[in-house]
Amino acid sequence: MSPSEPAAPITQDVMTIPRKQDPSALPNLVGMTRDQLTEALTNVGIKEKQVKMRHGQIWQWLYVKGVQSFDEMTNLSKDIRATLAENFQIARPEIVTKQVSTDGTRKYLLRIQGGHEVEAVYIPETDRGTLCISSQVGCTLTCSFCHTGTQKLVRNLTVAEIVGQILIARDDLEEWDIAPGEKRLVSNIVLMGMGEPLYNTDNVRDAMKIAMDDSGIALSRRRITLSTSGIVPEIYRVGEEIGCMLAISFHATTDDVRDTLVPINRKHKIEELLQACRDYPRLSNAERITFEYVMLKDVNDSDEDARRLVKLIEGIPAKINLIPFNPWPGAPYERSSNNRIHKFADIVNAAGYSSPIRKPRGEDIMAACGQLKSATERARKSRAQMERGIEGL
Numbered sequence: 001m002s003p004s005e006p007a008a009p010i011t012q013d014v015m016t017i018p019r020k021q022d023p024s025a026l027p028n029l030v031g032m033t034r035d036q037l038t039e040a041l042t043n044v045g046i047k048e049k050q051v052k053m054r055h056g057q058i059w060q061w062l063y064v065k066g067v068q069s070f071d072e073m074t075n076l077s078k079d080i081r082a083t084l085a086e087n088f089q090i091a092r093p094e095i096v097t098k099q100v101s102t103d104g105t106r107k108y109l110l111r112i113q114g115g116h117e118v119e120a121v122y123i124p125e126t127d128r129g130t131l132c133i134s135s136q137v138g139c140t141l142t143c144s145f146c147h148t149g150t151q152k153l154v155r156n157l158t159v160a161e162i163v164g165q166i167l168i169a170r171d172d173l174e175e176w177d178i179a180p181g182e183k184r185l186v187s188n189i190v191l192m193g194m195g196e197p198l199y200n201t202d203n204v205r206d207a208m209k210i211a212m213d214d215s216g217i218a219l220s221r222r223r224i225t226l227s228t229s230g231i232v233p234e235i236y237r238v239g240e241e242i243g244c245m246l247a248i249s250f251h252a253t254t255d256d257v258r259d260t261l262v263p264i265n266r267k268h269k270i271e272e273l274l275q276a277c278r279d280y281p282r283l284s285n286a287e288r289i290t291f292e293y294v295m296l297k298d299v300n301d302s303d304e305d306a307r308r309l310v311k312l313i314e315g316i317p318a319k320i321n322l323i324p325f326n327p328w329p330g331a332p333y334e335r336s337s338n339n340r341i342h343k344f345a346d347i348v349n350a351a352g353y354s355s356p357i358r359k360p361r362g363e364d365i366m367a368a369c370g371q372l373k374s375a376t377e378r379a380r381k382s383r384a385q386m387e388r389g390i391e392g393l
Contacts, residue, residue: 027089068090105121105123108169119193131189139196140152140153294324319353
């Protein structure tokens with residue numbers, strides 16, 4: 001039975017177990033894995049012979065139709081809808097602000113449970129639409145060139161909060177119940193927003209399995225890219241448990257420089273990181289690892305750096321994304337000149353590696369790579385600075 005078909009009245013497939021509590025405290029159906037949803041339906045009295053069918057219907061309502069209330073699940077009986085409403089919620093993050101760049105990039109400031117806020121960014125391109133999502137509130141890695149890294153880690157995002165970012169974007173873009181083969185606006189997901197995904201591997205894994213589920217959001221694993229600063233043991237888990245594309249936030253060709261730019265390098269050195277890359281499953285020219293390399297003037301942008309880079313990654317099917325540094329207030333670095341970036345790219349290309357120079361997107365709304373940091377956090381810091389200044393008068 002498809003979600004749009006009317007259902008015959010059913011009165012015997014559910015035994016209502018009433019619960020009276022704050023709706024916001026109810027378990028969220030969004031973010032439940034397949035097994036968790038089955039267990040949840042069983043626990044509220046959906047009879048065993050009905051669970052599989054109801055499970056499939058609810059899954060499609062959540063991830064194909066994008067409904068936000070149980071009343072919209074019209075192929076479920078009123079009794080079942082009432083039971084679901086008494087025991088569960090369908091919750092998404094709340095959009096606090098939406099900014100749209102002159103280049104079409106959209107940045108969402110989202111409020112999640114506990115009043116915390118994270119950011120997600122949608123980037124429209126001619127051949128795809130990429131949604132950059134967050135995995136943590138803040139970040140613990142303190143990469144010195146990254147604005148997000150200046151915000152302290154608060155907590156990991158839940159599965160529901162990660163998946164919810166995808167649902168919010170599809171709501172905003174009015175992209176629900178699209179026909180098979182129709183061009184998708186959200187065609188790619190990149191885990192490159194706030195936080196280090198591999199410090200939240202379990203929740204990221206379960207969220208991406210929901211995103212890849214063929215009966216729901218149905219994104220191919222090859223359209224999902226997880227970016228990590230180099231949490232080596234977790235890279236092996238990603239290869240086994242998610243199987244998505246891998247991007248490495250690399251940014252330096254010597255351990256001394258990378259220790260400063262990406263402090264996790266002090267624990268997992270370049271040699272160890274690159275071995276994990278060589279061991280990543282299904283590596284081929286069709287499934288290459290992406291090495292992200294931010295171009296910092298007089299720090300990591302010399303010809304010698306370019307030659308070291310291609311030597312380091314020799315034998316790894318890879319491409320190198322060169323990222324012009326996106327400045328932010330108080331940043332300790334400057335962007336490499338266009339000539340320097342192009343000379344660096346020429347050396348990498350001559351060695352046989354694709355080396356596209358990423359075009360900065362959404363700079364006017366602080367949505368470019370490395371700039372994500374909640375507006376509220378910035379505002380709080382500004383207010384605190386003003387108050388300290390007033391007190392000092």
